[in-house]
Amino acid sequence: SMIGHLLGAAGGVEAISTILSLHHQIIPPTINLDTQDLECDLDYVPHAARDVSIEAAISNSFGFGGTNGSLVFRRLQ
Template sequence: NAHGTSTPQGDLGETLAVKRTFGAHAYDLMISSNKSMIGHLLGAAGGVEAVATVMSLHEQVLPPTINLDEPDPECDLDYVPGAARDANVRIALSNSFGFGGTNGTLVFSRFDS
């Protein structure tokens, strides 16, 4: 789950960070942003997005990034545009970035009993 605020600088910065972290594998990842559907919940954003990320693991469905009609050409990863997607999700990340450099990434893994 991308932080995905739909700002040119923020979205490009997050895309570049994903590419830097995952290298060529970044192009195999499916990335969506809940903010496209629920808006920015400020202090509650990280918690709500973490729950949505866990639900993606549980339901094996990735939420869409809606209204992604004209993406920046440099933001060229798979942002799950337009419609939810069934997927075999084993591990998921949830990025949360705050003002003044307060940033965090949660890593969740699917547990099968």
């Protein structure tokens, strides 16, 4: 984690991070990812942000006791 666990504020910080990614058109990196699992066919973004064209993004939050939520954000046209 880049900022630790913020308990009740974690979802808000994730939402702001998602909005900033849409605004700046970048995907933030997965820090400390040195070895990728070859069996997982995922588009990893290790160590450095990637410039991309993003039209929509989803922010998932998972809390204690099964409290979960998702927000979908889209760029204004």
